[in-house]
Amino acid sequence: MSGAANPTPPLAPPLAALLELTHRCPLQCPYCSNPIELERAKGELSTDEWRRVLDEAAELGVLQVHFSGGEPTVRRDLPELVAHARRIGLYSNLITSGVTLDRARLAVLAQAGLDHAQLSIQDVDHQTAAHIANHPGVQGKKLAFARWVREIGLPLTINAVVNRHNVTRVERMIDLAVELGAVRVEVAHVQYYGWALRNRAALMPTLEQVQEATQRVEAARARLRGQIVIDYVVPDYYARQPKSCMGGWGRQFLNITPSGEVLPCHAAQTIPGLVFDSVRHKPLAEIWASSAAFEAYRGTDWMPEPCRSCDQREVDWGGCRCQALAITGSAAAADPACALSPAHQEMRSLAEAASAAPAPDFVYRRMTPQETPAKVAAATR
Ligand code: SF4
Ligand code: SF4
Secondary structure, three states: OOOOOOOOOOOOOOOEEEEEOOOOOOOOOOOOOOOOOOOOHHHOOOHHHHHHHHHHHHHHOOOEEEEEOOOHHHOOOHHHHHHHHHHOOOEEEEEEOOOOOOHHHHHHHHHHOOOEEEEEEOOOOHHHHHHHHOOOOHHHHHHHHHHHHHHHOOOEEEEEEEOOOOHHHHHHHHHHHHHOOOOEEEEEEOOOOHHHHHOHHHHOOOHHHHHHHHHHHHHHHHHOOOOOEEEEEOOHHHOOOOOOHHHOOOOOEEEEOOOOEEEOOOOHHHOOOOOOOEOOOOOHHHHHHHOHHHHHOOOOOOOOOOOOOOOOOOOOOOOOHHHHHHHHOOOOOOOOOOOOOOOHHHHHHHHHHHHHOOOOOOOOOOOOOOOOHHHHHHOOO
16 A cells, blocks of 8 residues: 655535534433533533524535534524524434434424434344433334334434444344334444443454344345445444544534534544634634644644555545544554554454453443433423
8 A cells, every 4th residue: 555645635615514512411322422521511502602603614615514412402492503504504414312302392393494313223122222321211212203203204314333232133223224214224333432432341242243243234235225225334443444534534524512612523532632623712614724623634744654655545544533542542643443553453452352251331421420311301401
């Protein structure tokens, strides 16, 4: 893998923005992509601030906004934000756990102009789903939500997060997505940053389980061609090539935290030394173009070997910075998912050791150890 350096292409606008409206969530998934230090409700952007952010995103050239969290529906102003996105021509997607809305509130969102709903599931097995989310009865609520989405006429995507507790049921999760009338199912192995890194031993499947799951996904793709789109996110720890994380750092995507910090990816706050600008203090276009955090790993100039002279460097952009940091201690290293990384074997060994041992208890994602799901749900605004 070698090649000469190319001139950096001009900066295009981001295609999509993930808006983390809040970190509050009634579930406590041990692989949650939110940071370990969750933000409090009192620091969240106001309705007016989010409206301004939507305006700035549209002016910048963003096409899609994903209303996410935490659980975005705990924000009572969500219909206003959805309506604003529709007014200014942004495609809107709701990424939800599906446990907080009733049918009437979902209908309000659809009337406000919501374009799409994306529902995460923990499993097909009700008991395991409740255990993973630490929320009794979670599966029944999700199934009801999915039904309402289809009755109301919104397109639905199911997001199934695969780990050692449900890896033997990937095909059943895909079949459930078909039964629910989803247009797409994303079968995604856990990505190990933040909470998931803390729970790595509790979540990691064996190589044999992953290979079996991959075969089952391939079989389902063949069986269900034309019925549903099946996306598959492979587990980095057993990969030989890294994913093109975020389509390249600062190339296609931005993420805004509940308090307005703008990140190149949802896990970027795990990288020490990066300074993130806030929409409270700078226009989004200026942050996209010149924020130090976006510039740090944008393009290829920052790359050391083996990426610097690799002909894949503008295909996978060196893989994931947060994963490089988590395994090698340096965010500028090649992603250890790459077979050319000096840390590749170490990463594989970590996975093999974790998956061979009995699964420890989960460290559930919580604001504080005292916080209960009921308290979070009650603290809506
Ligand atoms: S706890 Fe679960 S449902 Fe809530 S934001 Fe995290 S991953 Fe999503
Ligand atoms: S991570 Fe680096 S060395 Fe590995 S394939 Fe990508 S660009 Fe090449």
